[in-house]
Amino acid sequence: MNPAVLKLELMAYGIRPGEGLFQPLANPFGLVHLTLPEKLAVSIHLQERSPYSLHNRNNRFFLEKNGETIPVQWTPPLKAYEKKTSSGLAIKEILTVHGGLIAVHPKGPCRFGLSGLSCRYCGSTKALNEHPPFTKKDLVEAIEMVLEEKRCDFVNLSSGRVTSDDGGVEWLTPWVVELRKHLHILISLDLALPRSLEWIDKTYAIGVDALYYDLDFFNPDETRPATFQEQRDLHWKALEQAAKIFPAGAVLSHLVIGFEPLEETQKRIDLLIGKGVVPILVYFPPLDGSPLSSRWKITPQEIQGLYARLFEKLTQTGLNPHWVQQRDVILTPLEGRFLSDQPARYPLALQNFYETSLGRIVTLGLASLRRHLRVREVPAP
Numbered sequence: 257m258n259p260a261v262l263k264l265e266l267m268a269y270g271i272r273p274g275e276g277l278f279q280p281l282a283n284p285f286g287l288v289h290l291t292l293p294e295k296l297a298v299s300i301h302l303q304e305r306s307p308y309s310l311h312n313r314n315n316r317f318f319l320e321k322n323g324e325t326i327p328v329q330w331t332p333p334l335k336a337y338e339k340k341t342s343s344g345l346a347i348k349e350i351l352t353v354h355g356g357l358i359a360v361h362p363k364g365p366c367r368f369g370l371s372g373l374s375c376r377y378c379g380s381t382k383a384l385n386e387h388p389p390f391t392k393k394d395l396v397e398a399i400e401m402v403l404e405e406k407r408c409d410f411v412n413l414s415s416g417r418v419t420s421d422d423g424g425v426e427w428l429t430p431w432v433v434e435l436r437k438h439l440h441i442l443i444s445l446d447l448a449l450p451r452s453l454e455w456i457d458k459t460y461a462i463g464v465d466a467l468y469y470d471l472d473f474f475n476p477d478e479t480r481p482a483t484f485q486e487q488r489d490l491h492w493k494a495l496e497q498a499a500k501i502f503p504a505g506a507v508l509s510h511l512v513i514g515f516e517p518l519e520e521t522q523k524r525i526d527l528l529i530g531k532g533v534v535p536i537l538v539y540f541p542p543l544d545g546s547p548l549s550s551r552w553k554i555t556p557q558e559i560q561g562l563y564a565r566l567f568e569k570l571t572q573t574g575l576n577p578h579w580v581q582q583r584d585v586i587l588t589p590l591e592g593r594f595l596s597d598q599p600a601r602y603p604l605a606l607q608n609f610y611e612t613s614l615g616r617i618v619t620l621g622l623a624s625l626r627r628h629l630r631v632r633e634v635p636a637p
């Protein structure tokens with residue numbers, strides 16, 4: 257079976273637990289981490305009605321669907337989740353790890369959480385609401401504990417729900433400064449649209465390596481505001497400016513599949529790439545029983561062309577695929593190669609290099625050298 261199709265189907269339908277599995281099977285947020293054929297990582301929810309079940313026989317894990325079996329690898333949840341910081345906070349209440357990316361929501365749930373989709377970035381929004389607040393010291397300690405257990409090259413901080421003109425970067429600045437002081441790691445931010453372009457320069461200057469500026473809103477019930485077009489024009493300008501300042505491939509934007517006709521999503525892919533921005537297609541079908549599940553119907557089959565198109569367009573650019581790190585929760589632009597006839601030799605070789613220890617040193621070294629050369633004035637935090 258095509259591994260990209262398998263990954264999309266698992267993201268859509270989840271898995272049922274079968275025989276011989278270990279406990280805990282899932283991470284604290286209910287996600288089971290698997291590696292599919294061709295080394296595609298995926299984190300999946302448990303769903304009783306899924307056609308796929310997961311089994312373990314003699315330490316060989318496999319998926320089963322209609323009598324067909326597919327070998328997979330299972331990764332147990334990180335032990336670090338169960339550890340505590342010196343102030344007594346559990347690590348699982350502070351962060352989530354996706355492959356080489358540590359996802360943190362210091363300000364609580366984001367606006368995407370209102371959509372009702374089964375977002376997998378930082379567990380469930382409900383669980384986040386119940387998390388206690390934590391300090392910068394807690395976060396640094398928590399990240400250090402994760403790094404003792406596994407290599408992670410990125411920390412991503414989300415701005416949460418923001419309405420301020422800066423898009424959330426001002427509030428996050430002291431967090432970035434604190435991480436920079438203690439950790440040698442790449443930092444990305446998930447931000448709302450800033451009203452003034454100077455915030456983009458400031459974001460780079462404080463030590464941010466990559467950023468996500470997402471388009472529009474995600475709630476299908478929300479009415480488009482009268483200023484929608486004006487906001488969108490501003491958004492495009494912000495994305496263009498960010499792509500000039502940040503390294504090639506380090507400005508990204510999520511595109512949520514399923515809230516607009518697929519042709520519209522297709523157009524946005526082309527527009528974003530034309531502006532030097534890497535689109536991240538987000539396919540998070542609603543969980544069983546959620547109000548959205550009865551009317552949200554986009555199937556894995558319908559969206560395969562979008563991923564092929566994204567891969568093909570990206571390979572025509574010099575945008576580096578390495579900045580996409582949350583590979584277990586999305587089908588990445590590079591993984592779209594399994595849905596296309598176009599070869600992926602160069603971008604794949606580039607990504608494989610960055611996965612090595614030497615690649616890590618080069619990435620971190622280049623990131624700080626580039627900032628040193630480009631930033632003349634660093635604003636006080």
Ligand code: SF4
Pocket residue numbers: 361364365366367368369370375376377378379380381384
């Ligand atoms: S990124 Fe996803 S899981 Fe995290 S707060 Fe937003 S909606 Fe919730």
